[in-house]
Amino acid sequence: MQWDDARARSALRAAFDAAIAAADPRRVLPLHLPTPPRGRCVVVGAGKSAALMAAALEEAWPDLPLAGVVVTRYGHAVPTRRIAVLESSHPVPDAAGEAAARRILAAVQGLGPDDLVLALMSGGASALMPLPAAGLTLADKQAVNRALLACGATIGEMNCVRKHLSAIKGGRLAAAAAPARVLTLAISDVPGDDPAVIGSGPTVPDPSTLAEARAILARYAIPPAPHVAAHLSDPAAETPKPGSLPHAEFRLIATPLLALRAAAEAARGFGLTPLILGDALEGESREVGTVLAGIARAVRAHATPLAPPALLLSGGETTVTIGSFPAGRGGRNSECLLGLARALAGMQGIWALAGDTDGIDGSEDAAGAIVTPDTMARAGAAGLDAAALLDRHDSYTLFATLGDLVVTGPTLTNVNDFRAVLVA
Amino acid sequence: MQWDDARARSALRAAFDAAIAAADPRRVLPLHLPTPPRGRCVVVGAGKSAALMAAALEEAWPDLPLAGVVVTRYGHAVPTRRIAVLESSHPVPDAAGEAAARRILAAVQGLGPDDLVLALMSGGASALMPLPAAGLTLADKQAVNRALLACGATIGEMNCVRKHLSAIKGGRLAAAAAPARVLTLAISDVPGDDPAVIGSGPTVPDPSTLAEARAILARYAIPPAPHVAAHLSDPAAETPKPGSLPHAEFRLIATPLLALRAAAEAARGFGLTPLILGDALEGESREVGTVLAGIARAVRAHATPLAPPALLLSGGETTVTIGSFPAGRGGRNSECLLGLARALAGMQGIWALAGDTDGIDGSEDAAGAIVTPDTMARAGAAGLDAAALLDRHDSYTLFATLGDLVVTGPTLTNVNDFRAVLVA
Numbered sequence: 001m002q003w004d005d006a007r008a009r010s011a012l013r014a015a016f017d018a019a020i021a022a023a024d025p026r027r028v029l030p031l032h033l034p035t036p037p038r039g040r041c042v043v044v045g046a047g048k049s050a051a052l053m054a055a056a057l058e059e060a061w062p063d064l065p066l067a068g069v070v071v072t073r074y075g076h077a078v079p080t081r082r083i084a085v086l087e088s089s090h091p092v093p094d095a096a097g098e099a100a101a102r103r104i105l106a107a108v109q110g111l112g113p114d115d116l117v118l119a120l121m122s123g124g125a126s127a128l129m130p131l132p133a134a135g136l137t138l139a140d141k142q143a144v145n146r147a148l149l150a151c152g153a154t155i156g157e158m159n160c161v162r163k164h165l166s167a168i169k170g171g172r173l174a175a176a177a178a179p180a181r182v183l184t185l186a187i188s189d190v191p192g193d194d195p196a197v198i199g200s201g202p203t204v205p206d207p208s209t210l211a212e213a214r215a216i217l218a219r220y221a222i223p224p225a226p227h228v229a230a231h232l233s234d235p236a237a238e239t240p241k242p243g244s245l246p247h248a249e250f251r252l253i254a255t256p257l258l259a260l261r262a263a264a265e266a267a268r269g270f271g272l273t274p275l276i277l278g279d280a281l282e283g284e285s286r287e288v289g290t291v292l293a294g295i296a297r298a299v300r301a302h303a304t305p306l307a308p309p310a311l312l313l314s315g316g317e318t319t320v321t322i323g324s325f326p327a328g329r330g331g332r333n334s335e336c337l338l339g340l341a342r343a344l345a346g347m348q349g350i351w352a353l354a355g356d357t358d359g360i361d362g363s364e365d366a367a368g369a370i371v372t373p374d375t376m377a378r379a380g381a382a383g384l385d386a387a388a389l390l391d392r393h394d395s396y397t398l399f400a401t402l403g404d405l406v407v408t409g410p411t412l413t414n415v416n417d418f419r420a421v422l423v424a
Numbered sequence: 425m426q427w428d429d430a431r432a433r434s435a436l437r438a439a440f441d442a443a444i445a446a447a448d449p450r451r452v453l454p455l456h457l458p459t460p461p462r463g464r465c466v467v468v469g470a471g472k473s474a475a476l477m478a479a480a481l482e483e484a485w486p487d488l489p490l491a492g493v494v495v496t497r498y499g500h501a502v503p504t505r506r507i508a509v510l511e512s513s514h515p516v517p518d519a520a521g522e523a524a525a526r527r528i529l530a531a532v533q534g535l536g537p538d539d540l541v542l543a544l545m546s547g548g549a550s551a552l553m554p555l556p557a558a559g560l561t562l563a564d565k566q567a568v569n570r571a572l573l574a575c576g577a578t579i580g581e582m583n584c585v586r587k588h589l590s591a592i593k594g595g596r597l598a599a600a601a602a603p604a605r606v607l608t609l610a611i612s613d614v615p616g617d618d619p620a621v622i623g624s625g626p627t628v629p630d631p632s633t634l635a636e637a638r639a640i641l642a643r644y645a646i647p648p649a650p651h652v653a654a655h656l657s658d659p660a661a662e663t664p665k666p667g668s669l670p671h672a673e674f675r676l677i678a679t680p681l682l683a684l685r686a687a688a689e690a691a692r693g694f695g696l697t698p699l700i701l702g703d704a705l706e707g708e709s710r711e712v713g714t715v716l717a718g719i720a721r722a723v724r725a726h727a728t729p730l731a732p733p734a735l736l737l738s739g740g741e742t743t744v745t746i747g748s749f750p751a752g753r754g755g756r757n758s759e760c761l762l763g764l765a766r767a768l769a770g771m772q773g774i775w776a777l778a779g780d781t782d783g784i785d786g787s788e789d790a791a792g793a794i795v796t797p798d799t800m801a802r803a804g805a806a807g808l809d810a811a812a813l814l815d816r817h818d819s820y821t822l823f824a825t826l827g828d829l830v831v832t833g834p835t836l837t838n839v840n841d842f843r844a845v846l847v848a
Contacts, residue, residue: 278722
């Protein structure tokens with residue numbers, strides 16, 4: 001099979017489209033639905049995909065009486081008929097998010113053992129649905145969050161403290177729904193796909209403790225305000241512990257790994273051998289591109305880690321560190337690709353696509369871009385200085401000029417970044 | 425098989441030792457020797473491993489009359505009886521290197537068709553054996569080199585210009601040896617293992633041309649001195665082209681890939697499935713460590729790209745970019761490992777070793793170091809701030825304090841960096 005530019009681009013785009021399709025709730029949510037309950041069915045949810053998940057549920061159960069409310073990010077709503085859709089702010093929470101959280105918590109109260117709560121969770125749920133514990137304000141929570149962030153606390157430490165300042169996170173939403181059965185259907189965009197981490201786990205038992213939350217603040221020498229300290233010393237503020245929510249069940253309906261597996265299957269259809277390097281790769285975007293270029297070179301030169309024609313797949317979220325240059329236009333994925341193109345320096349037989357599965361790389365109108373063996377040559381011919389564009393984080397400009405952006409529009413789902421390197 | 429700390433450390437060290445052994449000329453050079461010549465045997469050579477290669481040859485052919493001279497880096501000489509060993513400066517050439525190059529060029533002249541020239545080449549040869557073309561000085565060559573470097577010229581462009589300013593590179597050493605047969609035995613430390621690149625290819629035909637050399641200087645607007653310009657316009661300055669050196673043959677006796685394959689074989693002996701990710705990985709050291717951590721996580725969590733217990737192997741040279749902090753103690757490999765340890769954040773069941781196969785990571789007395797699942801915990805207990813140490817490029821201090829340095833002493837060979845991540 002001859003690998004020309006057109007065929008390589010088709011294969012890469014097919015793999016990316018397959019990954020996004022594998023995370024589309026309209027396709028995957030129906031596969032995970034239980035038999036409808038004898039009693040009432042209440043739907044709650046939060047996240048960037050919450051509205052699309054609610055619409056998918058309405059479509060899958062067209063005749064069932066459904067009640068409930070979900071909250072999604074501003075601009076991410078889609079029309080629904082039975083489930084209310086609210087919008088709030090991400091990543092910085094706002095009052096609309098707090099109001100939505102109160103409606104969600106209210107919606108699951110007063111149910112019976114024959115009733116079912118379907119909780120639709122996806123990335124961003126934590127910020128979209130903030131609900132301070134009784135006696136605390138959103139400002140109290142944000143002050144502690146900011147202090148932890150400034151001290152370099154780990155995400156695990158921040159989650160522990162957050163859950164113990166919340167009225168809805170760390171399993172409290174599920175606890176409020178008892179004795180109704182609670183089934184959470186979740187789309188994961190976090191490394192490790194830990195149910196207790198996705199949206200800070202409102203329906204999942206919390207193994208972390210009040211004592212740990214106090215110890216974390218002490219370790220970083222963060223003195224909480226007196227009423228916050230009092231709350232963290234009140235045994236009633238403890239979260240539901242593992243084993244205490246037997247009525248709650250959790251199912252992942254879409255993950256980065258499942259999306260990569262779907263892309264791998266699509267690649268096989270093009271005669272490519274797929275290899276999934278990992279579903280949660282991290283690192284500075286351009287350097288991740290350089291490493292992937294090195295692996296691709298080895299495939300081509302030495303048939304290791306596998307023989308060509310091959311597709312090297314990876315997921316996870318890379319990082320763009322803005323240095324002294326003012327930032328130009330570009331996201332994690334286009335920056336990763338430009339690092340890869342520079343490291344390959346025109347090597348023949350290697351193409352790549354990187355994109356955000358939510359359809360928006362950084363703050364641009366493209367999901368990502370495509371690199372071809374002649375990307376650098378075409379950039380040079382167009383008068384573009386690739387090194388300078390990379391240094392000022394302006395990779396979007398390069399790929400836009402070359403006509404190599406990948407545009408999907410917002411997908412309203414998110415299983416994080418997608419990278420595919422095709423080695424012929 | 426239970427993977428405890430002791431067993432994991434043993435497996436990693438055995439893999440590293442196997443890689444170094446696969447690059448040891450005393451082991452591999454005898455395997456590539458031809459039948460001894462009917463006529464004279466003249467030995468020439470240059471590189472960090474030149475003296476050890478000469479000694480290995482003397483040992484393999486104990487009774488053959490051998491004449492000739494090799495040049496190695498200051499401090500890299502070993503005792504020989506028949507082949508003269510000289511020393512010169514690396515990476516900045518000096519007059520001793522120029523004198524050595526003259527002796528080497530003289531040694532291959534006046535030979536007949538029954539004579540054999542063995543050329544022993546290894547990393548660093550280009551700088552250790554500088555010989556300006558007639559009418560030029562070392563200062564002329566260095567001025568052009570510096571100008572090219574400052575303009576961001578590629579290594580390929582620099583090699584093209586260099587070869588056309590040299591009296592020994594770009595195939596000229598082999599041309600001078602005709603009609604004697606020339607067999608080059610080479611240890612590669614360059615990505616791609618291109619014979620024309622190793623030591624700037626003194627015994628290898630040069631596909632690049634005088635016209636290209638002039639075009640490169642013009643492209644970067646580097647005006648050569650008048651006598652340099654005159655030299656680059658003299659057809660006699662053209663290098664031997666492919667097809668013009670039928671008496672010269674080239675054999676790679678050690679490469680990064682062969683070393684990784686030896687390590688893979690050693691890993692199998694420990695029950696590990698090896699996977700060679702690439703022999704020429706590049707990128708900022710700490711970020712390469714972060715990416716390798718991501719792949720290791722996927723092995724452990726999802727059995728992709730392969731199932732545990734596994735050993736992820738990679739070679740090639742990473743980069744340490746010194747920023748605003750004054751640099752502490754540490755080399756590419758220990759910095760890569762600290763990046764990996766931070767990204768793994770104590771994840772169980774993952775160990776790693778990274779080291780320079782020449783036995784010297786950076787300018788330290790260790791080849792590299794080992795990371796264990798409790799590296800970060802032990803560092804914390806010892807009062808070390810891993811993030812701060814990494815930011816000031818002081819990773820050596822951390823591993824030295826923990827007693828986790830890997831010390832081999834100088835190996836007098838070099839197939840670049842070695843990285844192994846063990847996932848149980």
